[in-house]
Amino acid sequence: MTTSPACCSIVPPYLLAALASSDDEHLAARAQGTLRVDEELRRGRVTAEARPGGRTATPAAEPGTTGPQRTIHDAQGGTDLPGTQVRAEGDPATADEAVTQAYDGLGATWQLWWEAYERNSLDGKGLPLVATVHYGQDYDNAFWDGTQMVFGDGDGVVFLGFTRSLDVIGHELAHGVTQYTAGLNYQGQSGALNESVSDVFGVLVKQHSLGQSAGDADWLIGADLLAPGVKGVALRSMAAPGTAYDDPRLGKDPQPAHMDDYVETADDNGGVHINSGIPNKAFHDLAVALGGNAWEVAGRIWYDTVTGEISADCDFATFAGLTVAAATARHGEGSAEAEAVRTAWSGVGVTAGSSAPGDGGTATPPADPGTPTDPGTPAPAPGTEVAVRRTGGFAGRTRERTVTLGELPDDDGRAWQSLLATDRLQGLAAATDREYPDAYCYGVRCAAPEVDVTVPEPVLDGDVRDLFERTLRGPDLA
Numbered sequence: 001m002t003t004s005p006a007c008c009s010i011v012p013p014y015l016l017a018a019l020a021s022s023d024d025e026h027l028a029a030r031a032q033g034t035l036r037v038d039e040e041l042r043r044g045r046v047t048a049e050a051r052p053g054g055r056t057a058t059p060a061a062e063p064g065t066t067g068p069q070r071t072i073h074d075a076q077g078g079t080d081l082p083g084t085q086v087r088a089e090g091d092p093a094t095a096d097e098a099v100t101q102a103y104d105g106l107g108a109t110w111q112l113w114w115e116a117y118e119r120n121s122l123d124g125k126g127l128p129l130v131a132t133v134h135y136g137q138d139y140d141n142a143f144w145d146g147t148q149m150v151f152g153d154g155d156g157v158v159f160l161g162f163t164r165s166l167d168v169i170g171h172e173l174a175h176g177v178t179q180y181t182a183g184l185n186y187q188g189q190s191g192a193l194n195e196s197v198s199d200v201f202g203v204l205v206k207q208h209s210l211g212q213s214a215g216d217a218d219w220l221i222g223a224d225l226l227a228p229g230v231k232g233v234a235l236r237s238m239a240a241p242g243t244a245y246d247d248p249r250l251g252k253d254p255q256p257a258h259m260d261d262y263v264e265t266a267d268d269n270g271g272v273h274i275n276s277g278i279p280n281k282a283f284h285d286l287a288v289a290l291g292g293n294a295w296e297v298a299g300r301i302w303y304d305t306v307t308g309e310i311s312a313d314c315d316f317a318t319f320a321g322l323t324v325a326a327a328t329a330r331h332g333e334g335s336a337e338a339e340a341v342r343t344a345w346s347g348v349g350v351t352a353g354s355s356a357p358g359d360g361g362t363a364t365p366p367a368d369p370g371t372p373t374d375p376g377t378p379a380p381a382p383g384t385e386v387a388v389r390r391t392g393g394f395a396g397r398t399r400e401r402t403v404t405l406g407e408l409p410d411d412d413g414r415a416w417q418s419l420l421a422t423d424r425l426q427g428l429a430a431a432t433d434r435e436y437p438d439a440y441c442y443g444v445r446c447a448a449p450e451v452d453v454t455v456p457e458p459v460l461d462g463d464v465r466d467l468f469e470r471t472l473r474g475p476d477l478a
């Protein structure tokens with residue numbers, strides 16, 4: 001299918017966007033810095049993944065190795081990856097707490113996959129786990145770049161250091177597992193399942209590490225990241241989607257908890273970070289109903305489902321049917337476990353079943369990349385209206401601003417004129433051939449010349465992305 005935007009940052013891009021337009025100029029500047037670094041990084045990653053071997057270019061583990069193969073690097077506030085190696089597998093702890101947290105977090109993630117599911121790392125073949133800490137300045141993010149983890153130290157005002165959150169580390173690494181197994185399309189319902197699977201295994205990493213039962217766990221994603229004073233408890237709540245935060249700087253948690261409130265949208269790859277609340281709650285409700293450790297019975301059913309016969313365009317109903325089948329295969333027809341799975345799904349308004357191939361993940365197809373503008377098109381006049389829209393991100397919030405070219409600073413007005421007079425945007429959209437979980441998507445619409453194009457952030461050139469950001473931000477914080 002056509003791809004969408006991407007990357008694997010843990011802070012919902014929409015949250016960063018909200019901060020970037022905060023009234024607190026210092027905070028806004030920091031968030032803007034993070035957004036800029038994200039862009040450089042994503043571009044770097046695309047380049048790295050284009051090399052021979054693609055996403056599996058990381059060297060394979062030595063045969064017979066059973067244990068995490070971790071290497072931690074220090075970017076020392078810069079953005080070169082991976083940075084200076086500061087700790088390898090088996091080395092003693094250093095005095096740097098971030099290094100210790102990253103090392104331990106990668107280890108805890110490996111332990112869940114190995115001890116609960118006998119899976120040796122993300123690819124099942126001992127893929128080495130590489131991480132970089134102290135990335136960038138006041139960097140409000142953490143992500144999996146397809147080959148390694150990267151952690152910022154946070155801005156200290158809204159977000160604390162990103163090595164603090166075990167479920168966040170687990171979430172991003174789970175995107176790697178999904179990539180190697182179900183390959184769920186990052187669009188519509190299959191995309192929301194992709195996001196949900198990352199939340200499920202991310203939270204299970206934390207519970208497994210703490211030895212916490214389903215009933216004792218908090219079922220929060222990113223609780224350790226929020227600084228004191230932020231009005232919220234986490235980035236997401238699997239027990240009560242939609243209630244994680246309500247903060248003047250971050251907005252309100254947009255997740256639905258039931259199909260009745262399913263959000264139909266073309267934004268955020270069809271609401272992948274929003275509607276994931278529905279399967280998240282189904283998993284939570286199942287685990288709590290079963291009792292005991294969530295990674296054992298409920299987690300195993302989800303693991304069997306993701307690693308079994310599943311199509312990349314799987315929708316909620318089909319996924320629910322596959323989890324019932326997985327529970328039946330392991331526990332028997334009509335077993336309490338299989339019935340509990342069915343009940344959990346019906347509780348969130350999903351009827352377990354199957355649907356015709358191709359039904360899933362296509363509820364909100366990507367925007368038409370648009371027809372290339374005639375190269376002879378004259379530069380648009382200053383009165384030309386352009387709508388810029390940014391969607392996607394960890395929880396799927398949208399920002400939009402419509403401007404006339406004449407109201408922009410001269411340089412930006414000229415940049416838009418040249419952008420709209422050529423087919424550069426359409427070319428970037430057409431060149432997008434892969435998926436980028438957790439990244440932004442930029443949409444640009446204009447009536448004359450006619451432009452209606454959606455482009456994933458990682459494929460944008462830095463100057464274009466900066467232009468979009470300045471335009472979205474407006475004059476107040478320009």
Ligand SMILES: [Zn+2]
Pocket residue numbers: 171175195198437438
């Ligand atoms: Zn994600």
